[in-house]
Amino acid sequence: MRKVLLPSLIIVAALLLVLRIFYLQFVDDSFKLKSDNNAIKIKYDYPERGYIYDRNGKLLVANQASYDIMVIPRDVKNIDTLELCQLLDITKEDFLKRMAKAKIYSPRLPSVFLPQLNKSEFAAFQEKIRKFEGFYFQKRSLRDYEVDFGANVFGFITQVNEKLVAKNPYYNSGDLIGRQGVEESYEDILRGIKGVKYFQKDKYNREIGSYKEGRYDTVAVQGEDINLTIDAELQKYGEQLMVNKRGGIVAIEPKTGEILALVTAPSYDPSILVGRQRSKNYTVLYHDSIAKPLYDRGLLAEYPPGSPFKILTGLVALQEGVVNEHTTFMCHHGFSYARGRFMKCHGFGPHQLHNGIYNSCNTYFASAYMLTINKYAKPAYAVDVWSNHIKSFGLGQFMGYDLPTGKKGNIPDSKTYKKIYPNGGWRSTTIVSNAIGQGEVLMTPIQLANMMATVANEGYYYTPHIIKRIEGHKIDKKFTTKHVTTIDKKYYKPMISGLFDVYNLGTASSLRVDGIDICGKTGTAENFAKINGKREQLKDHSIFVAFAPKDNPKIAIAILVENGGFGATIAGPIASLMIEKFLRKKITRTDLETRILNTSLQGQYAKLGGLSEIIKLQLRIEDSIKNKKTAVPVPVIKVDTTQQN
Structure with missing residues (x-):
């Protein structure tokens, strides 16, 4: 049997190889296309990208025609270089650089010489294209933004780099791809499928007809349309409220995890990253190390959460049984504890859970936290118990939402303190700052918003997501999977009662909106x-x-405004306004609206480095428009430059 096995395997393998070669040579000769580049010309038909709509069906992003000037360096012969430069509004030095880059890519393959001409620019070139052998145009589809907000949500379209072309066979030099936002997350769905046509060439490089009578030609398929969970009006309003400020706003529908608004400030008009000025404008945005307009603060910025974290401190203490609703701690405008350290406080007198929340009493929550840690003999074990409760809210980890960027934040555990205190000696008093959202605790605005959604749901949440509907596709089931915290449902009701009275009796009493019962928490x-x-x-x-x-x-909802001061001063009014805008579609607290719209923090930010690049960009664009030099779209950023140094 062994003598027969080896020869049999060799014979079978040889037969399979022969059959495969026969199939490729005589049945399927599609691979022959790759070896016939000298005799075959390939033309691609680029589909329109899928349209983007908001949750209510409002069109946000469509498409517009664009044209790339392509070049095959080997075919460029006897052209008037100066005339071409004048026609395309480029310098001779620029021409030489572009030609050199094209030759490096390939002397005989087409590459992009000048991208993203609009219709008028293309029309001027089309009239004289016959004079420039080796050059031709490729029609493409660029984004046409129907709104001037939501740049961080959409992302942008850019050319693929050579590394990606080598890695992914779908893309060729000059192809466009989505970067950042939903354009990147849903690239495979939005991009569609390219159409391909093959043409036979003669020895003079002239087209002589369709290759194999079009047997291998394919038709372009438009990308799928998508509906986002974003409410366009709420998103727009949030960006207006954040003008002349820096920070983030994240609003979530608690029962579904759908992201209603995702605001980062400062932002920009997405249309400035379309067309021939795209590269220059992107460079300005990218190198702005002061305002960081490409940095999505709602997803990436990690901050100590401050007093809102007291909500979780209280819930964990209730779950661990170290306090109940009636447990009382005496506050003397501060709380003294071991080693002579002192924690300032807002309150005075006896505090239980209810008034501890609406007065934001540091004494109450520091005491509750230390009781939680001191419940167990070993602080290392105790802090892990506490940490696991907190992490059940989706904190201290990547949340799994459908956007390409994010940060984990930080929820400390015993490993954290073993690194900080390698010789030991730490205990509850050492790490008590965690109780009030300071210490080693870090959260992003989207984590804060998800925390509140979880409290609103009395103990569960759905992974936040920005996709609502894709025609012909099902939404990933991870966005409909319920996550339940380790805190029993019965402990949420007393906490919610205290949060409700933050607006009635506590630190946000001046921010009430008649007819809407809001539960909230201030923080700094x-x-x-x-x-x-x-x-x-x-x-x-x-x-x-x-x-x-x-x-x-x-x-x-969660709002964070950098350098904004006390939570009820700027972030609090924005929360009330955003909530009323979403629930009523109108604003009755016009006093709050006027104050926030007229509030500029540019003076605060000027201390960190003067005029940011994004402000300089706007000033240059405004100056350009005044002098009628170029027709450049104006970014959405509005700034008060009178307070800049």
């Missing part, structure tokens, strides 16, 4: 920065979290 986060090489404390970040209505919540 300490803010340090290096200025002239020295670490200085700047004005605190303003934080506010909320959900509404109290019963059957429809929206949970």
